[in-house]
Amino acid sequence: MYIGVDYYPEQWPKERWNTDLELMQQLGINVIRIGEFAWGLIEPEEGTFDFSLFDEALDLMYEHGFDVVLGTPTATPPAWLIEKYPDVLPVDKYGRKIGFGARRHYTVNSEVYQCLSKKIVQKMGEHYGHHPAVIGWQTDNEYGHEQSDRSYGEYDKQAFHTWLQKKYGTLDELNERWGTIFWSQTYTKWCQIPVPTVVYQEHNPSLLLDFDRFCADAYTRYNKLQVDTLRESISDRQFITHNFVYTGLAIDQLDMAKDLDFISFDNYPVWGGLAEPITPAAIARQHDLCRGTKDGKNYWVMEELSGAQGWSQIGYLPRPGHLKLWTYQAISRGAEAIVYFRWRAARYGTEQFCHGILDHDGKPGRKYAEVKDVIASLAPFADKWITSKVQADVAFYHDPENDWAWQIQPQSDQFNYINECLRFYAPAHDLNVQTDMIRGHEDFSTYKVIIVPIYFLTKKHVNDRLKDYVKRGGTVIFTYRTGVKNEDNVVTDLTLPGDVADMAGISIRDYESLREQKRSSIRGISAPLLTHTSPVHVWCDYIEADSAEVLAVYEDEWFSDKAAITKNSYGNGHVYYIGCGVEHDFLKRLYIDIFNNTGIAVHETPSNIEVIRRETSSHSYLTVLNHGVNQGYDVELPDQGQPWKDIETGKIYDRNVHVPRLGCLVCVRDK
Known part of the structure; x- marks a missing residue:
């Protein structure tokens, strides 16, 4: 099983790299994700590519025995690109162009941006497609996040008209199905159809839904552009994935996943401004969505929260035990790899208060020890555990x-x-x-x-x-x-x-x-x-x-x-x-x-207790999680015809087990 960290070598002095990698070795991780925000470093000006920093970093990671997931850096188009091609910037529903200064400042409907994206992805694929450390690729980063899923500019409008013509064939068909006779909205030319920027009242709901479908299709095509470009040059042993978020964006994860080897997910049970984590059911639902995105196939958690998170505001501080709890919950519901975000909290930039396994001082502390304990606890059984499947009724x-x-x-x-x-x-x-x-x-x-x-x-x-x-x-x-x-x-x-x-x-x-x-x-x-x-x-x-x-x-x-x-x-x-x-x-x-x-086994437990069952042909696995921060619970285990064995300690449980606050228990038994 892969357990790793998100690391940004470009954000730290080179003389610190060895220290970081040695600490990672001592921690017990085996995979590192890098590169997803480094466009300006790799291509400092158009057509000029400099891989020297990442060459050095990747070679050093390989020497230390780490596998690497390499991100394509298209979520952060650099300043020179925006200066030269300002029309790639997206436009919001108020008709305002979104400026340079954060991330995801592009529209996928810009042909110029598609060409520039293809070029850097192609160069990276050619350069690292056979590097021994690189086991796979992550395209872009969190498509559509931060309200970047919908853009309303001229490029988007032209692409929307083309999409509508392909779907409906004729304006008569579109007018009939949208009911444009209402409020005298009948269209006689395709160019009359607006992108849904702000109007006095509200747009036709049919237009709005088709615009969302169009936006989702545009991102799927953009992702396929990157995937197809990589496939031309990378090794067959290297996978391609993308780290999704599931928050109602105009993104069709299922459709996009058809082009990926597997999907990934960024798991943040708490974020800046939240006084406490979201509910266990809310976290579980997102994991179930991941498992369902590619017909039950296991997925990666490419970013797993490891400390208090936030940009301008900082969210709830995860208590000792939360990291293990959320890791075990993810694996129990279908994750086969966990990559903690991030290795070390950044000293500058927007994410200064996204705390990592190491805080700003770079010294191992409580969270480092907790992740080390998680990795050690998983080592004896994780490879077998992740081959089991959730059997849902x-x-x-x-x-x-x-x-x-x-x-x-x-x-x-x-x-x-x-x-x-x-x-x-x-x-x-x-x-x-x-x-x-x-x-x-x-x-x-x-x-x-x-x-x-x-x-x-x-x-x-x-x-x-x-x-x-x-x-x-x-x-x-x-x-x-x-x-x-x-x-x-x-x-x-x-x-x-x-x-x-x-x-x-x-x-x-x-x-x-x-x-x-x-x-x-x-x-x-x-x-x-x-x-x-x-x-x-x-x-x-x-x-x-x-x-x-x-x-x-x-x-x-x-x-x-x-x-x-x-x-x-x-x-x-x-x-x-x-x-x-x-x-x-x-x-x-x-x-x-x-x-x-209907013959479905119900197992009632205290409200903070979550029980997850997974199966192989020969074994049953049972995870018992206590999401409560205030007290432990005595939990009756299900199916007591045969005892359960604690997979970590070997202890046998005939009926009840005590699960301390934020406690995790994984049991196994033969079928």
Whole structure:
């Protein structure tokens, strides 16, 4: 297994390099990522390339026995490039050109920038494509991050028109599908179609969604340009990856991943301005997204937080034990390599307060000792552990286009896409039920339950596959605002929930956006929710049950006769519809019943405990993590027909184990 650090030799005196590499050797790491921000150093002026610094650094790393991942430096176009070609700069939605001075200051739709990118990638590939230390490449850095996913300049407009012509063929087709007759927006020339800069009110939602699709496609093509350029000259033994972020950007990670050997991810459970880390479920969901981006293939964490992080503000200081906890959580959910960001905190530049394994003084301390302990603890078993697989009984549908549609029309000031996804993901996580993230092309028959949250923008091929899945005995959980739009971001003319109304056995004619902290409430009238109540937030679908059984109703002066949660038999399976933003404990009670009825093992633990199961043909692995910072817990281990063995200490556990605060336990047993 690879455990490494992100290192920037260009930011430190050469006489310090040996000291750093010797400290890394003592730490126990085996891989280093370098180079992803070094364009100006490698190409100090156009057409002049100087590899001397990285030649020296790579040779020294090779002498010390390290493998290296080399980044293409296109996330930071240098000052000379912007001075000579200012039109490569992106333009924001207000029509303002984004200036030089930070990073990601380019539009991928600039042909000039594409040519310049190809040239430096080509030169780097030719120079380092067979270097014995270089095992792989990372293209660019965090595509689309820092709101760089969308650009609205003239190059973008021209490229958008070309993209639209290819998609629709004729203006008549586009006008019909977008409904441009509304507000006299009918287009008679392609050049009339705007990029969606700021207007008095709001743009056509169909235009906005297609613009997001166009932006995602543009980044996929730009990444493919780099990948294809590298493939021409690098060794077959060298991989190509990219370090994604999953924050609602106009990036289609699944599409881009087709050109990569595997995907990577930057894991920051806490960042500047946050008073405490995000929830364990929120971290877990991102890891599940990584695993689902390339059909279950393992991934790298190319940046794993190792200290307090922030630019102008500094976030929560990770407590002793957090580094090991987040490392073990990542590996348990599919990471096969961990690269800590960063080796040493920078003394200058924007990231001065992104603390690393070493702080500004460069001296080993608490974090160095903790990472050393993590590496030592993993050494005896990590290579076998990472070959095991998560066996998920539950699938969680995720489509970035649905996210984009919600960003265009959130409909409630209380709505946040990630938070609402977590509303329906967290109960399964808390019950320690393993989940896969799916996009709709996977084999549904391998899952006992499919959760389809806030399915606002629906797709016919997904709907048809869900119907077939339920008819064959599967269980689907839909939530509020399902079935509202088609793929053109146009509202259906069917009674809600649209194309899936028949399988849900319901009709929805009234609904309400709960704004400004307004709440409603529901009451269970049938098992398993009988007599239980819950406040609800964000949204209420007032459901009329056609063939469905009513499980909960609204407690409301006007809509007390309407259903809030229903269950319908469809073919040999069942469809649940949750019509509101119900609270966690109430939803957890419903999930327990659904999982029990579908043969999914539920393992209830204290709220801060996370249990993850992985399998090989011969062994089962069990990870138990305590995310709590205040207390330890006695945890009952699942499946007590056979004891579990602590993989680090060899201790045998028949039933209970005590997990201290921020504690990690990995157990194994034969099948």
